Amino acid sequence: MPRAVSRTSIPGRPAEIVVITVTAAQDRRRPQPRGPVVVVTGNVHGDECTGTGAVLRLAQALEPLLLRGTVHLYPSLNPEGFERRQRRVPEDEQDLNRLFPGDPEGSPSERLAAAAWGDIASRRPDALVDLHADAPGAIPYALVDRAVALRGEARANLESLAESYAVATGLTVVREYPDDRYSRFRLDRSLTGAVLNRLRVPAVTVEAGPRLVLDEAAVETATRAVAGVLHAMGLVADPVSRHASHVSGGPWRRESGPRASTSGVLVPRVTPGQPARRGTVVAEVRSLAGALLEELAAESDGFVLSPAERAHVVAGVPACTWVTGERA
Numbered sequence: 447m448p449r450a451v452s453r454t455s456i457p458g459r460p461a462e463i464v465v466i467t468v469t470a471a472q473d474r475r476r477p478q479p480r481g482p483v484v485v486v487t488g489n490v491h492g493d494e495c496t497g498t499g500a501v502l503r504l505a506q507a508l509e510p511l512l513l514r515g516t517v518h519l520y521p522s523l524n525p526e527g528f529e530r531r532q533r534r535v536p537e538d539e540q541d542l543n544r545l546f547p548g549d550p551e552g553s554p555s556e557r558l559a560a561a562a563w564g565d566i567a568s569r570r571p572d573a574l575v576d577l578h579a580d581a582p583g584a585i586p587y588a589l590v591d592r593a594v595a596l597r598g599e600a601r602a603n604l605e606s607l608a609e610s611y612a613v614a615t616g617l618t619v620v621r622e623y624p625d626d627r628y629s630r631f632r633l634d635r636s637l638t639g640a641v642l643n644r645l646r647v648p649a650v651t652v653e654a655g656p657r658l659v660l661d662e663a664a665v666e667t668a669t670r671a672v673a674g675v676l677h678a679m680g681l682v683a684d685p686v687s688r689h690a691s692h693v694s695g696g697p698w699r700r701e702s703g704p705r706a707s708t709s710g711v712l713v714p715r716v717t718p719g720q721p722a723r724r725g726t727v728v729a730e731v732r733s734l735a736g737a738l739l740e741e742l743a744a745e746s747d748g749f750v751l752s753p754a755e756r757a758h759v760v761a762g763v764p765a766c767t768w769v770t771g772e773r774a
């Protein structure tokens with residue numbers, strides 16, 4: 447059996463978490479210890495199905511390419527959100543990606559997180575790649591979490607290993623928000639944040655949009671990103687080349703774009719991934735009659751990672767997710 451399928455039940459729910467396991471022929475014949483174990487997860491956010499498509503593609507294609515090791519593929523960690531085509535967990539509208547490692551006695555979302563976490567942790571992964579989708583206009587990117595629970599050399603080593611896997615995806619590599627906001631936004635309880643901080647295992651989030659559909663280009667981008675990580679860990683022979691959208695330089699860091707102070711039509715003015723200086727107008731707000739109400743200017747050198755997924759903006763909403771080259 448080149449592939450094995452297992453299922454984990456979600457307490458109190460009819461849906462199950464499906465896991466497709468692919469093991470290299472060499473390792474199937476060997477007793478423990480075997481080669482590296484990699485977990486690839488998709489669809490934590492139920493409307494983001496690029497990862498589901500990539501996981502199914504990997505399940506078909508990976509077996510003859512695997513030199514060593516085991517890859518556990520999770521097509522959907524939020525199967526009811528997938529069916530309903532919605533980001534959050536349908537039963538209680540919580541964001542699953544802020545709840546790991548979950549709570550088996552908690553809310554429906556916390557129980558789902560605990561079931562997924564328990565299954566993933568039991569696989570004893572050496573790395574995890576979590577596949578998401580951003581706004582339709584976003585460039586694809588690999589996001590690196592902050593090991594805020596660790597100190598000194600242990601933290602530096604783990605973050606640098608995670609970043610090396612992010613580089614191996616061939617995508618633009620973006621570090622998360624600075625520590626204070628990272629913790630305030632509970633990103634240490636995202637799946638990759640919890641894997642990094644609690645399992646102390648390198649993890650990478652890959653974002654390749656759009657949401658809601660299996661977009662061929664995005665699925666291929668995510669599939670190749672995973673293949674790049676598998677190469678970096680010695681599971682497959684060939685590295686992946688840099689994605690056409692790759693933005694050189696950095697290290698880059700995620701930042702909020704400039705926020706509107708009025709409501710109106712949000713008109714983007716720059717192309718995502720194009721380097722822009724501080725002060726560049728990245729978007730403008732216009733009335734429906736066409737009057738220019740406001741210009742929104744970049745607050746640092748960097749580039750637009752992801753334009754806001756909206757044509758109408760209100761006060762306080764950022765025009766985009768920005769990437770800055772400033773250290774923090």
Ligand SMILES: [Zn+2]
Pocket residue numbers: 491494578579
């Ligand atoms: Zn997501």
